[in-house]
Amino acid sequence: MPAIEVSNLQRAFSDEVLAVAGIDLYVDEGEIYAFLGPNGAGKTTTVRMLTTLLRPTGGSATVAGHDVVADPAAVRAEIGVALQEAALDPLMTGRELIRMQATLHGIGRDEGRRRADDLLRRVGLTEAGDRRVGTYSGGMKRRLDLASSLVHEPRVLFLDEPTTGLDPVSRKSIWEEVEALNREGTTVFLTTQYLEEADQLADRVGIIANGRIVAEGTPDELKNEVGKPRMELILAEGDQGACMEVLGRFGAPLPPKDGKLMIEVAEGVAAIAPVVRALDEAGILVESLDVVEPTLDDVFVDKTGQHLEGAETGEPGTGETEVVAG
Amino acid sequence: MRTLAVVTELGRRSVRQTFRRPQLIAPLLIIPTLLLAVQSAGAGRAVDLPGFPPVESFFDFLLAGAMIQSALLAGNSGGIALAIDIEMGFTDRLLAAPIPRFAIVAGRLAGTAAMGAVTAVWFLAIGLAFGVRIEEGVLGALLMIVLVTLAALAFGTLGAALALRSGSASVVQGTFPLVFVILFLSTAFFPADLLLEPAQTIARINPLSFIAEAVRDPVISVFSGRELLEGFAGIVLVGAIGLTLCSMALRRRLRMG
Numbered sequence: 001m002p003a004i005e006v007s008n009l010q011r012a013f014s015d016e017v018l019a020v021a022g023i024d025l026y027v028d029e030g031e032i033y034a035f036l037g038p039n040g041a042g043k044t045t046t047v048r049m050l051t052t053l054l055r056p057t058g059g060s061a062t063v064a065g066h067d068v069v070a071d072p073a074a075v076r077a078e079i080g081v082a083l084q085e086a087a088l089d090p091l092m093t094g095r096e097l098i099r100m101q102a103t104l105h106g107i108g109r110d111e112g113r114r115r116a117d118d119l120l121r122r123v124g125l126t127e128a129g130d131r132r133v134g135t136y137s138g139g140m141k142r143r144l145d146l147a148s149s150l151v152h153e154p155r156v157l158f159l160d161e162p163t164t165g166l167d168p169v170s171r172k173s174i175w176e177e178v179e180a181l182n183r184e185g186t187t188v189f190l191t192t193q194y195l196e197e198a199d200q201l202a203d204r205v206g207i208i209a210n211g212r213i214v215a216e217g218t219p220d221e222l223k224n225e226v227g228k229p230r231m232e233l234i235l236a237e238g239d240q241g242a243c244m245e246v247l248g249r250f251g252a253p254l255p256p257k258d259g260k261l262m263i264e265v266a267e268g269v270a271a272i273a274p275v276v277r278a279l280d281e282a283g284i285l286v287e288s289l290d291v292v293e294p295t296l297d298d299v300f301v302d303k304t305g306q307h308l309e310g311a312e313t314g315e316p317g318t319g320e321t322e323v324v325a326g
Numbered sequence: 327m328r329t330l331a332v333v334t335e336l337g338r339r340s341v342r343q344t345f346r347r348p349q350l351i352a353p354l355l356i357i358p359t360l361l362l363a364v365q366s367a368g369a370g371r372a373v374d375l376p377g378f379p380p381v382e383s384f385f386d387f388l389l390a391g392a393m394i395q396s397a398l399l400a401g402n403s404g405g406i407a408l409a410i411d412i413e414m415g416f417t418d419r420l421l422a423a424p425i426p427r428f429a430i431v432a433g434r435l436a437g438t439a440a441m442g443a444v445t446a447v448w449f450l451a452i453g454l455a456f457g458v459r460i461e462e463g464v465l466g467a468l469l470m471i472v473l474v475t476l477a478a479l480a481f482g483t484l485g486a487a488l489a490l491r492s493g494s495a496s497v498v499q500g501t502f503p504l505v506f507v508i509l510f511l512s513t514a515f516f517p518a519d520l521l522l523e524p525a526q527t528i529a530r531i532n533p534l535s536f537i538a539e540a541v542r543d544p545v546i547s548v549f550s551g552r553e554l555l556e557g558f559a560g561i562v563l564v565g566a567i568g569l570t571l572c573s574m575a576l577r578r579r580l581r582m583g
Contacts, residue, residue, distance in 0.1 A: 051422050054583030076424040083422075087415030091346040092339065103335040104423035106328050132346075148419075 001065050003029045003156050003187035004050065010058030011045050019045040021211035022059060027189060027204075029155075032182050034202035035191040036296065038308055042211040043191035044084060047160045050189070051081045064155045077105070080154035080186075082145040084161045090134030094125050094144045097133065098151055105152035112151075119147040123177065139170025146177060157181065159190040163197060175201055195296040195308060207300055214303040223294040226302040229268040230294075231275065232260045236287040246278050265291060332425045336433020341440050343407055350403045353502075354396050354445050359452065362392040365515065377519040381546045382459065389453045390542035391514035393470070394534060396445035397478040398505045402498065404438035405485020409495040412579075427580065431490070431572055435482045442478020446471040458545060466544025473541045473557055480561045483568025490575035514538040536560035 006025035020042045027033040048054035052072035061068045064078035102112030120129040123143040163171040198205045207215040247263045254262035265271040344350045366385040420430045460466045512534035540557020
C-alpha cells in the first residue's frame with residue numbers, strides 16, 4: 001500500500017489563483033520524498049491538503065490508506081506534522097508541549113510522560129525540556145517540533161521546510177534525525193527549497209513550479225536527465241582551437257561559457273588525469289580545470305528555465321529563495 | 327472520555343498561558359479592582375440618592391459589577407489568546423491532531439471559565455477583606471462564583487467567535503473599550519432607575535444587567551429565585567449567540583484553510 005497517493009490534486013483560492021494545479025504523486029512506504037521548489041510554488045499548499053488542514057478543490061489524495069476528504073480523522077491519527085514556522089507556544093515548556101501532543105493523540109498521562117522524556121532525550125533537549133520554548137534557539141525549536149510530531153509514532157511524517165533559516169550545524173542534526181527515523185520505517189514527505197537537502201536526504205524528488213510537478217525521480221535520475229558531468233577548463237596560455245581539439249578526444253564539446261571551455265565527460269573525475277596528460281603533451285598551459293556534476297539546480301533550470309537561487313548552498317539566514325531568470 | 331481529556335488539557339494550557347502572559351492576566355484583575363476602588367471611594371454617597379436600592383454601602387453594590395467586568399475581560403482575553411494561537415500557527419497543530427474541531431474552542435472556553443472562577447474568588451476575597459457581608463452566606467458566595475464562571479464562559483464564546491472570524495489578536499483587542507460601553511449601559515455599576523434615557527431602556531434589556539443583578543442578589547438581599555433565573559437566562563442567551571457565531575466562524579475558517 002502506498003503511503004501517499006495523489007491524483008490530479010488541485011487547490012484554487014479564487015477563480016484566478018490556482019495554487020496547486022493538478023498534481024499526481026505516489027510515495028511508497030518507507031520512502032523519503034522531497035518536494036523541491038521556490039516560495040509560492042505550491043509546496044505548503046500541497047502539504048496542508050495532505051495533512052487535512054486545507055480542503056482540496058479538485059482531485060483526490062490518500063495518506064496511509066485514508067482519503068484526506070472522506071476520512072480526515074483517520075489520516076490525522078496516522079501522520080506527524082511539523083509545519084514551516086515551528087508552531088510552538090513560547091510560553092509552554094518543551095516537556096509540556098510534548099505531553100499536550102500526547103494527550104491530543106489519546107495517549108495516557110503516564111505513557112505521555114514517558115514518551116516526552118524519551119523524545120526530549122532523542123532530540124538532545126533533556127536539559128532544556130523544562131525551559132519555556134521562548135528561550136530556545138531556532139534549531140532547538142525545530143528539534144522540539146520534530147519530537148512533538150513523533151509522540152504517537154506516526155506512519156507518515158510531513159516536514160514543511162524543516163531546516164529553513166537554520167545554521168549548518170542545526171540543519172545537519174535535523175537531517176540525521178530524519179534519516180534515523182526513516183531507517184526505523186517512517187515514511188517522510190518533506191518540502192524544501194534547498195537543493196542540497198533534497199539531494200542528500202531524499203530517495204525521490206519532485207520538483208514543483210507554479211503548482212505543477214515538472215520533474216520527478218531519484219536525484220541521480222533527474223541529474224542524468226539533464227546531461228553528463230562536464231569538464232570546465234580555463235586556459236592560462238595557448239590556442240583555444242588546439243585545446244578544444246585535444247579535449248574533443250575525451251568527450252563531446254559544449255559551448256564555451258564565461259571564458260571556460262567545456263566538454264561532456266561521461267566518466268566524471270576519472271577523466272581528469274588523461275586530459276591533463278594530453279594537454280601537457282600538446283604544450284597547453286591550464287589555469288584551472290574542474291569536473292562539474294549536474295545538480296538539481298540544472299534540472300530545475302532545464303525544466304523551468306529558472307534557477308533556484310540561493311538554494312544550492314542552503315546558506316542559513318539568506319531568507320527567501322528567489323527564482324531568477326536563467 | 328478522550329475528548330474530555332483533550333478539553334481539560336487545552337483548558338489547563340489556556341490557564342497557564344494567561345498566568346504566564348502578564349498582558350492577559352493584568353486586565354482581568356487590576357483594572358476592575360482599580361475601578362472598584364475608585365468608584366466606591368469617589369461616589370460612595372450615591373447610595374443616598376432616592377431610588378437607590380437598600381444596601382450597606384456602594385462597595386457592596388459595585389462588587390457584582392467588578393466581577394462581571396472581570397468576567398467580560400476574561401472572555402476578551404480568551405479571544406485574544408485564541409487569536410494569538412491562530413496567528414502563530416498553533417491552531418494548525420491542534421487541527422492536524424485527531425481530535426474533534428469543537429474541542430479546540432471548548433478547551434479555550436474551559437480555560438476562560440476557570441479564569442472567571444479565579445476572578446470571582448479574587449473579588450469575593452477583596453469584598454470580605456473590606457467588610458462586605460454576603461446576606462446569603464457561604465451558599466450565596468458559591469452561587470456568585472458559579473454565576474461569574476458561567477458568565478465568563480458565555481462572554482468567552484463571543485471573544486472566541488471574533489478570534490476565529492478575524493484571526494487577529496489586534497482586532498479582538500480592539501473590542502476592549504466596547505466592554506466598558508456595554509458595562510456602563512447595564513446595571514453593573516448603577517441602578518437602572520437612576521440612569522438617564524436611552525441608557526435606562528438599554529440597561530433594562532441588556533442581558534448583562536440580568537447577570538449582574540443575579541450576582542449581586544446574594545450580597546444585598548435574601549435569595550430571589552426570579553433574579554437567579556433571569557441571570558441564568560442572560561448567560562444562556564449570550565452563550566447561545568456566542569456559540570452560534572463560533573460555529574459559523576470555525577466552519578468558515580476550516581473551509582478557507
